[in-house]
Amino acid sequence: MTHTANPETCQVKTTCPYCGVGCGVNATVSHNQLIAVSGDKDHPANYGRLCVKGSTLHETTDLTGRLLEPQINGQTASWDQAINHVAQGFRNTIEQYGPNSVALYLSGQILTEDYYVANKLMKGFIGSANVDTNSRLCMSSAVAAHKRAFGADLVPACYEDLELTDLLLLVGSNTAWAHPVIYQRILAAKKKRPHMKVVVIDPRRTATCDMADLHLALKPGSDGYLFTGLLSYLADHDALDNDYITQHTEGFENALQAANSLTANLSQTAQLCGLNEQDLSQLYQWFSHTDKVVTLFSQGVNQSSSGVDKGNAIINCHLATGKIGKPGAAPFSITGQPNAMGGREVGGLANQLAAHMDFSDPANIERVETFWQAPHMARTEGLKAVDMFQAIDEGRIKAIWIIGTNPVASMPDADMIRRALDKCDLVVVSDCIAKTDTTACADVLLPATGWAEKDGTVTNSERVISRQKSFLSPAGNSRHDWQTICAVAQAMGFAEGFAFTSPREIFAEHAKLSGYQNNGQRFFNIEGLSELSETEYNQLQPVRWPIAKGQQNGPLRLFTDGRFNTPSGRARMLPITPQAPLNQVSKAYPLVLNTGRIRDQWHTMTRTGKASRLLNHIDQPYVELSIQDAKHYDIEEHDLVEISSPQGRCLVKAKLTADQPTGSLFMPIHWTAQFASAARVDSLFASIKDPISGQPEAKHCPVALRKVDTAWRGVLISQNELTSLPCEYWCKVPLSTGFRYELAGLQQPKSWPLWLQQVIQPGDDRIELNSASNYRLISFQQQRPELLFFASTDTLPSSTWLSKQFEQSIDSAAQRMSLLGGKPMDNSDDGGAIICSCFEVGENTIRQAIRQGANSTDALATQLKCGSNCGSCLPEIRSMLR
Amino acid sequence: MPKAHLIIIGNGMACGRLLDEILKRNPDQYRITVFGAEGYANYNRIMLSPVLAGEMQADEIITHSEQWYQQHNITLHSGDPVVGIATEDKTLTCQSGQTFSYDELVFATGSNPVMPPVAQACELDGILSFRNLDDIDRIMARVSTIKHATVVGGGLLGLEAAWGLRQQGLDVTVIHRAGWLLNRQLDPAAGKLLQQSLEARGIQFKLKAQISYFNGEQRHASDTTNALRTIVLDDGTTLNTGLAVIAIGVSPNHELAQNSGLACDRGILVDDQMQSSHPNIYALGECTQFGKHTFGLVAPLWDQASVLANRLCNLPGQRFRVQPCATKLKVSGIDLFSAGEFLDDPESESVICQDPTNGVYRKLIFRHQRLTGAVLFGAVNDGNWYFELIQSQTKVQQLVPDLIFGRRYCDGDAIAQLTPAGAVNTDTAAPLSLATGATS
Numbered sequence A: 001m002t003h004t005a006n007p008e009t010c011q012v013k014t015t016c017p018y019c020g021v022g023c024g025v026n027a028t029v030s031h032n033q034l035i036a037v038s039g040d041k042d043h044p045a046n047y048g049r050l051c052v053k054g055s056t057l058h059e060t061t062d063l064t065g066r067l068l069e070p071q072i073n074g075q076t077a078s079w080d081q082a083i084n085h086v087a088q089g090f091r092n093t094i095e096q097y098g099p100n101s102v103a104l105y106l107s108g109q110i111l112t113e114d115y116y117v118a119n120k121l122m123k124g125f126i127g128s129a130n131v132d133t134n135s136r137l138c139m140s141s142a143v144a145a146h147k148r149a150f151g152a153d154l155v156p157a158c159y160e161d162l163e164l165t166d167l168l169l170l171v172g173s174n175t176a177w178a179h180p181v182i183y184q185r186i187l188a189a190k191k192k193r194p195h196m197k198v199v200v201i202d203p204r205r206t207a208t209c210d211m212a213d214l215h216l217a218l219k220p221g222s223d224g225y226l227f228t229g230l231l232s233y234l235a236d237h238d239a240l241d242n243d244y245i246t247q248h249t250e251g252f253e254n255a256l257q258a259a260n261s262l263t264a265n266l267s268q269t270a271q272l273c274g275l276n277e278q279d280l281s282q283l284y285q286w287f288s289h290t291d292k293v294v295t296l297f298s299q300g301v302n303q304s305s306s307g308v309d310k311g312n313a314i315i316n317c318h319l320a321t322g323k324i325g326k327p328g329a330a331p332f333s334i335t336g337q338p339n340a341m342g343g344r345e346v347g348g349l350a351n352q353l354a355a356h357m358d359f360s361d362p363a364n365i366e367r368v369e370t371f372w373q374a375p376h377m378a379r380t381e382g383l384k385a386v387d388m389f390q391a392i393d394e395g396r397i398k399a400i401w402i403i404g405t406n407p408v409a410s411m412p413d414a415d416m417i418r419r420a421l422d423k424c425d426l427v428v429v430s431d432c433i434a435k436t437d438t439t440a441c442a443d444v445l446l447p448a449t450g451w452a453e454k455d456g457t458v459t460n461s462e463r464v465i466s467r468q469k470s471f472l473s474p475a476g477n478s479r480h481d482w483q484t485i486c487a488v489a490q491a492m493g494f495a496e497g498f499a500f501t502s503p504r505e506i507f508a509e510h511a512k513l514s515g516y517q518n519n520g521q522r523f524f525n526i527e528g529l530s531e532l533s534e535t536e537y538n539q540l541q542p543v544r545w546p547i548a549k550g551q552q553n554g555p556l557r558l559f560t561d562g563r564f565n566t567p568s569g570r571a572r573m574l575p576i577t578p579q580a581p582l583n584q585v586s587k588a589y590p591l592v593l594n595t596g597r598i599r600d601q602w603h604t605m606t607r608t609g610k611a612s613r614l615l616n617h618i619d620q621p622y623v624e625l626s627i628q629d630a631k632h633y634d635i636e637e638h639d640l641v642e643i644s645s646p647q648g649r650c651l652v653k654a655k656l657t658a659d660q661p662t663g664s665l666f667m668p669i670h671w672t673a674q675f676a677s678a679a680r681v682d683s684l685f686a687s688i689k690d691p692i693s694g695q696p697e698a699k700h701c702p703v704a705l706r707k708v709d710t711a712w713r714g715v716l717i718s719q720n721e722l723t724s725l726p727c728e729y730w731c732k733v734p735l736s737t738g739f740r741y742e743l744a745g746l747q748q749p750k751s752w753p754l755w756l757q758q759v760i761q762p763g764d765d766r767i768e769l770n771s772a773s774n775y776r777l778i779s780f781q782q783q784r785p786e787l788l789f790f791a792s793t794d795t796l797p798s799s800t801w802l803s804k805q806f807e808q809s810i811d812s813a814a815q816r817m818s819l820l821g822g823k824p825m826d827n828s829d830d831g832g833a834i835i836c837s838c839f840e841v842g843e844n845t846i847r848q849a850i851r852q853g854a855n856s857t858d859a860l861a862t863q864l865k866c867g868s869n870c871g872s873c874l875p876e877i878r879s880m881l882r
Numbered sequence B: 001m002p003k004a005h006l007i008i009i010g011n012g013m014a015c016g017r018l019l020d021e022i023l024k025r026n027p028d029q030y031r032i033t034v035f036g037a038e039g040y041a042n043y044n045r046i047m048l049s050p051v052l053a054g055e056m057q058a059d060e061i062i063t064h065s066e067q068w069y070q071q072h073n074i075t076l077h078s079g080d081p082v083v084g085i086a087t088e089d090k091t092l093t094c095q096s097g098q099t100f101s102y103d104e105l106v107f108a109t110g111s112n113p114v115m116p117p118v119a120q121a122c123e124l125d126g127i128l129s130f131r132n133l134d135d136i137d138r139i140m141a142r143v144s145t146i147k148h149a150t151v152v153g154g155g156l157l158g159l160e161a162a163w164g165l166r167q168q169g170l171d172v173t174v175i176h177r178a179g180w181l182l183n184r185q186l187d188p189a190a191g192k193l194l195q196q197s198l199e200a201r202g203i204q205f206k207l208k209a210q211i212s213y214f215n216g217e218q219r220h221a222s223d224t225t226n227a228l229r230t231i232v233l234d235d236g237t238t239l240n241t242g243l244a245v246i247a248i249g250v251s252p253n254h255e256l257a258q259n260s261g262l263a264c265d266r267g268i269l270v271d272d273q274m275q276s277s278h279p280n281i282y283a284l285g286e287c288t289q290f291g292k293h294t295f296g297l298v299a300p301l302w303d304q305a306s307v308l309a310n311r312l313c314n315l316p317g318q319r320f321r322v323q324p325c326a327t328k329l330k331v332s333g334i335d336l337f338s339a340g341e342f343l344d345d346p347e348s349e350s351v352i353c354q355d356p357t358n359g360v361y362r363k364l365i366f367r368h369q370r371l372t373g374a375v376l377f378g379a380v381n382d383g384n385w386y387f388e389l390i391q392s393q394t395k396v397q398q399l400v401p402d403l404i405f406g407r408r409y410c411d412g413d414a415i416a417q418l419t420p421a422g423a424v425n426t427d428t429a430a431p432l433s434l435a436t437g438a439t440s
Helices: A079-097 A112-126 A140-150 A159-164 A180-192 A207-211 A223-236 A242-248 A252-263 A266-273 A277-289 A307-321 A340-346 A362-372 A385-393 A414-423 A481-491 A503-515 A534-538 A627-632 A752-759 A799-806 A813-821 A843-851 A857-864 A874-881 B013-025 B045-052 B066-071 B117-122 B133-143 B156-167 B188-200 B255-259 B298-312 B383-392 B412-416
Strands: A010-015 A024-030 A033-039 A102-106 A131-133 A167-171 A197-201 A214-216 A293-297 A330-333 A399-403 A426-431 A444-447 A456-459 A464-468 A591-596 A622-625 A640-644 A649-656 A664-668 A701-707 A712-718 A729-734 A739-745 A766-770 A774-781 A784-792 A834-836 B004-009 B030-036 B062-064 B074-078 B082-086 B091-094 B099-101 B104-107 B111-113 B127-129 B148-152 B171-175 B203-206 B211-217 B227-233 B238-240 B243-246 B250-252 B281-283 B288-290 B326-328 B336-340 B349-355 B360-367 B370-377
Touching: A010 A464, A079 A102, A079 A399, A079 A426, A079 A444, A079 A481, A102 A112, A102 A385, A112 A131, A112 A340, A112 A362, A112 A456, A112 A481, A112 A503, A131 A385, A140 A307, A140 A330, A159 A180, A159 A293, A159 A330, A167 A277, A180 A207, A197 A207, A197 A277, A214 A277, A223 A252, A223 A266, A223 A277, A223 A307, A242 A307, A252 A266, A252 A307, A266 A277, A293 A307, A307 A330, A340 A456, A340 A503, A362 A503, A385 A414, A399 A481, A456 A503, A503 A534, A627 A649, A712 A799, A739 A799, A752 A766, A752 A774, A752 A784, A766 A813, A774 A813, A784 A799, A813 B349, A834 A843, A834 A874, A843 A857, A843 A874, A857 A874, B004 B013, B004 B099, B013 B030, B013 B062, B013 B298, B045 B133, B045 B156, B066 B074, B082 B255, B104 B298, B117 B211, B127 B133, B133 B243, B148 B156, B148 B238, B156 B171, B156 B188, B156 B203, B156 B243, B188 B203, B188 B336, B188 B360, B188 B370, B227 B243, B281 B298, B326 B383, B336 B383, B370 B383
Parallel strands: A102 A131, A102 A399, A167 A197, A167 A293, A197 A214, A293 A330, A399 A426, A426 A444, A591 A664, A622 A649, B004 B030, B004 B104, B030 B074, B104 B281, B127 B243, B148 B171, B148 B243, B171 B203
Antiparallel strands: A010 A024, A024 A033, A456 A464, A591 A701, A622 A664, A640 A649, A640 A701, A712 A739, A712 A784, A729 A739, A766 A774, A766 B349, A774 A784, B082 B091, B091 B099, B111 B250, B211 B227, B227 B238, B326 B336, B336 B370, B349 B360, B360 B370
16 A cells, blocks of 8 residues: 655544553644644544553654664665565475474554454464464453353453443553553543442552552452452352343353352451451442442453463353343453454464464364465464463474564563574564564564554454554555565465455455354454445444444444353353462562553553653653562662562662552563663563463562662763663663663772763763762763763762753853753852952842942941952942942 | 050051051051051052053052051151161161151061072063062063063962963963962862963963073163073073063061061961060061961951951950961953862862863862862852861761852752861861962
């Protein structure tokens, strides 16, 4: 598809590329620049709202840091060369080692159309199901729980249910930070309907707890007990919907029996969850007595070695009470990524086939094979993410193509991932960003279009398909992922299956497949969208699936008739025996590390890290710990601490908070090797995963904590990005111009000026402060600071103030000195132009003294000393007295 | 009963200040007579440089005119120097032969410029000192006839003289013995910056240089003395020059006192009440020696005048003690301040801040958490605050490194909490940098 830059200002409706809420965005575009964004008032996800990340989208679309040209082994290459290199590499590997020696690793951030062609290439034409995605890391347990309970990966509810409900349980979900627009909607609903209760179930006291009527700070990983305990309680307290159980479910008896095995009574459950009985009983009572209950669950549930079971434990409670398929009543899994759902619909995971079909039924395989006219059909599940990288490490997979994701930062045991990729014969990475922890491991780099350039569809957490539109020309020589995938497929000899010329054609095929031989067997059906014209596709309004042939839009809720997507049509209740996290604390690793997002960053910061505004909230990686733990480990706020596990170590600053339970730490997931010396939190995690979903246990890692004694700290602000910083701790904070680096070292350099020279050569126009304990240097280029370096064995001035000054023009010598001083001058006693130089008495000061009664030079000399030394200012003073 | 007779020998700044202080306390206690060697009323010697530079007129620097003396009934004998004192009789004799008796006698005889032996030996016309208005007249008399002048001595006075001569349109070379300018007030880095600033103003320098000899020749057949033509330096360099202004220091003028039997060493020895070895005889200013210290800057002189006035007016209590001094250079556009120590050593800690582009250099020296020295060049703000902190021996550790940027960068609460060390012991408050004799 060709694209011409838009010369005039226009508005484009598109979809936010960040979290799974999938907000509609109005983009104001002028001369091929995104100049403003606002929330789309008509979009059902956000009705005009945007969070801070979404609001700063226009600050992230510049070309800084973008990957603009294909590269082979570090050398710029043409697209033809790159495509042929990749196709040849894959073909050779397949010829020599078979189709399972290659793999694709995708992302919940690529579009449905990209997903579709990647999945098709791998499963129908290469003949392997080794295609997985980073959605494995956040969603796959919910997918598996859905499939087990409902017969397919179906989200029963919509966002409106969060507003209609009378009791909202937020489980393992810091909605306020991870899904801010949903949080806003809940908050507004609660204000409107004050009787609506919100319960937050989370070991941490998160920002979301601000709106909670009840916060259950349960023991990390004990959520399974809480929900089997709830099922037992419901049965004990006559709070079941027996009609619903009888008519619409199966497996109730086994489910209850399993629940009763560990959590038959409240006190047992409370103990297992580390909660007090009153609080737990309060929740159970509310659940029992409220018809409209929504349990919104997210990574806190999914990222567990028993995440699927936890999902089913939640769903069991809703099924047993019939709190599903009704307005304001449902179990509701909210996704992390903007198009995890689209990927799931396409089937772009190793244990899925396509369009909500899996490998369990040979008929599925045959159906898809026929539809695709597939020459090499995969017939068994492929390797899920953790196993996939394991296979790379073991040499079983020899070529991998990673598209739109950063596994060296986001996979557990992330250092192993790096080692594995370094060993792998062919690593192809498609990305819109040039420097990521993963592109650093690539043999071939393929520049991808980014949000604002990409064109296609995404599906959000409530089954709404929205258009993401292209309104900027592709950056540099970048291409859409679907184009690249199709080009590689064609170069591999699969021309027929990949002759797509637009995303609409791909979407149409995807839609057609969903309806192909469906006959109501598969709830996921969007055949109604398969005949869209180019114009209709371009103007497609947000629609909710299922949309069978002839339909325009789908229902708000699924299962309203109590019919599920299982062979029997009944929902399955699963017998769940809850488990504690597999990896338990030990003497050597006595603390539990939890992870999560922060409000203003997205994933590995490749895009949000470009908007300096988004670093104003939190600018450095950190570990949160309780006051008691801080005391125990002799740690104070901002101390540098080491967090270590058998897999790796991180070095970050300590944040002390009463919100963190004792014995448990929290680190954000966002910082990569591009942003900090040692803050890749996933390098700490072992590859422990759920046996069913393969989702890693990323919320529970036993670690050791230690205070690190730093000899010095520094801040370095540079116009240019720096490549090597020889000190133990550094962290990059992008500014609107330039970069700030926070530094700390264990040993004071023999000479700070020499240390600095190893990093960067300051310009000649410089000012310096030098003492044994402090060194400061600022160099200027045409009145603007180009480099600023402050180092101290003691304290440093405010980085924020320095950063602000760095972006200003500094004209006078006094301003330069003020900058070197590291803080604004106190102007409260501006004495005015100096009259008496001997005693530095200014005109304002003298005039004020005269006004207050000093009527002679002697009087002034007594009061201010002015004129009492050399006397050369006396004439001026006398003239002021006249 | 007749008033006691107070005689002051010397009519310089010390005398002027002492008179002010006495009149302030008790204008009627004494009948006062002043003997001045120079034929002028009292003037501000510090301002000689601006006069040489043409920035001020001689009459603008008069502090006490002859009329002032009359108004205050003070007898002024200008141009009739005292030649002898009979301490037992409490009388003195002038050059004119007149004899006066005194009740109280004050020496305020100031200092003499030090002349290098080679200059004393050569008897050439055009080798001059720069100490008084007569010197300025002599210098100005030559300025129009020569192109080049040499200043010997890169101290405060020498540099001010060099600037004055440069302002008069001459090419000027400064010959200085040390490796950097103002080596009694500045560290090498600041000295170097000062040199660059002055070079930018057209003054040339010969550092680590000494004069081997002066050469002269008869300018006119009628001349009885030879005029200066060249100066040959110890490295062999020859400077063609028509004027040499010597400013290598001063020595206390204590000849009369010594001849009169007063205890003298390098200067007239005084106690902390400014009394000499004899009762009723006192001294103040540059002619004095207190302990091992002699004086060359104006600040201690003001203190001495106050102490002595108290003593003479029978107001007990005040004692003179040596304080660190602060110096400034009066060259337009050059800001320079030095107080206390100026050189680092292994026991001291220093903070240096520099902006070469703007010619700014600031150094603070600390010992035992206290500020002991400040060298400021280019930006001299807060020099006097530093000076106060040096004098009061205040612990300032908590203000480092903000301190070097000045008071307005330091936390107001932290400043409020500063506590001076209290009474300063004279010995520990020893002169950190006394610019003895470098300036008026």
